[in-house]
Amino acid sequence: MTTIDIELLSVSKRFGANRIVDNVNLAIPKGKFVSILGPSGCGKTTTLNMIAGFEHPSSGQIRIRGRDQAGVPPEARKIGLVFQNYALFPHMTVAQNVGFGLKMQGRPREEIAYGVSRALKSVHLEDFESRYPKELSGGQQQRVAVARAIAPSPSVLLLDEPLSNLDLKLREAMRIELKEIQQDLGMTFIYVTHDQEEAMAMSDRIIVMQSGAVAQEGAPTEIYDRPRTSFVADFIGKSNILPVSAVLEADQRPRLLLKAAEGAEGVAITAARIQGIDPEDVRFCCIRPEGVRLADAAGALDEPANLLAGTVQKVVNLGAYVEAWILVDGGIILKSMIRSTRLDKVPVGGCVELAIAHSAVLLLGE
Template sequence: MSDIDIELISVRKTYGNALVVGDISLSIPKGEFVSLLGPSGCGKTTTLNMIAGFQEPTGGEIRIRGRNQAGVPPEKRNIGLVFQNYALFPHMTVAENVAFGLKMKGAPRAEIDQTVNTALKSVHLEGFEARYPKELSGGQQQRTALARAIAPRPSVLLLDEPLSNLDLKLREAMRVELKEIQQQLAMTFVYVTHDQEEAMAMSDRVVVMSGGVIAQEDKPENIYNAPRTSFVADFIGKSNILPVSAVPATGDQREITINHSNISLAVGSDQAGPPAARFCCIRPEDVRIIGAEASAEGANVLDGTISKIVNLGAHLDLWVTVDRDITIKALVRSSRSDQLKTGNHVSISIAPAAIRLLNE
């Protein structure tokens, strides 16, 4: 049996002349948590629906555990599904909802009871067996839907934005729970989301989609620290994306100039980058506000004016205008809020190694 649970081979989906998913290939090994991440309309939900069997691809091949799924209906694919709206049966108790898939398979009563108990225990819902969905909180409903999906022990679990209806605090708590459950079950999860924090927090691998194709796929930390395009850099986390022109390298030194300005920046000697970089990416947390007490030796130092401050509690988002049409965002501790005011003249420093060059 294949160690690859899901394989997409040059999969395409069109509606008339509209290309929704364009020639994507992806392999997902057994036990991996993979997130399909991207903005609305990027093709991630359509891709999930094709894996589930709700939509047939226009071209290419989908394999689950090595088996071609052409013509195989959803109920024959041995997959579990968790939807955004949970899709619980309101007239059934928690236990009855969780048992539904097992009953449809004709499992014996004793097996059903044992499996339901095990599934509810795995999602921390012991004691909720007799409750109805209307008697549950949003998080409890979400966990019930998850228990129902995992009870038949599918080889793959597909999740379509299951946390989007929860408030922020509960979403953050459920991220941790979902990852723990996935690791406990050693089950393959394919998770669709537009929330980059969700994808970064839970995934073994993130697949960033844009315009129906895969823009980049990698471990979360690599996606964040080494984006390949300006789209990925801007979509994952906060970024300063600036149009640049590369200056020919002299020895180990390489410089870029920010377009339509007199600003030049040194970049790290280990930053190979494309030979004709069009953009640079600078993360706000890598931009330092410097004063007399701080050293910026070896860094790029720019003078500017604070044009906007947003207090986000633990930290401040600062917009520092360094040229007529060029503003660089910085992230600083809120403890400095008394020292930093809109209109203040400040100096910022950016380490050469913190500048990522991009060709698109």
């Protein structure tokens, strides 16, 4: 039996002269929570619609559980769908909404009742059968939409930005609930979002799309810790993306010359390793703000580090942390995440010494 639920083989989609999805190859494992992540217009929703059968590929092949889906209509693909607006029927009770798909399939009454009960129990709404959508909170409506999608027992659930209409606190709570539902069901979830925090919080794997193509695919920690391009580094989390003028040394610890502001001298910093990229191909380096530390912080110098002096230009209070913008030699601005308890160490206009571990400097080719 195949362990791959969904395969896309060289799939492209054109609308007129515009290629929206460009030669995408994917293999989505069974029982995993996979997010397709990217900015508006990158092709992620079109990719989801092709998997669902609402759009047909211009070229390439889509397989579901090993079967080619060419000519297979959406209702025959055994896939559940959850949309951004939930699309609940306001005149129907929760039970009637959840059982709607089963009823349309002509299932017996007893089977519909069992499917509704099981689905509502999965989303922790078993006591809400007789309520109407208007009597539910946004989060409860979202769970009803999930229950309706899973009631017919699909093998795959497709979710198109289902949390985007909820407020921040509720979105954060629903992330946890959706992940728990997916784990309890053991079902493959394919989740489309432009929110990198959602993708990082819930996913077993993340597919980052850019301009219709897959920019990078991997586990959340891999995408965050080892981005392959400046686009991925910038889109996933906060980053200092710095242009590199030259690689001065390319031995065990490469020495990089950063591109300086006009009229200023370049700054050289050291990275831990080349990381599988040809020195001649290095165009940027990425330093996460949490990797830019005050030199006097505990543990800041526990490993080889670059030491840079700078002047604090701006401080943004983010609650538990502050984001300090620090001007160093070469006219380069570095953003640093510092605990709010150390706010007195980064007064605007004050001078600070920074420590950037060699391992925190990531080399990028594009």
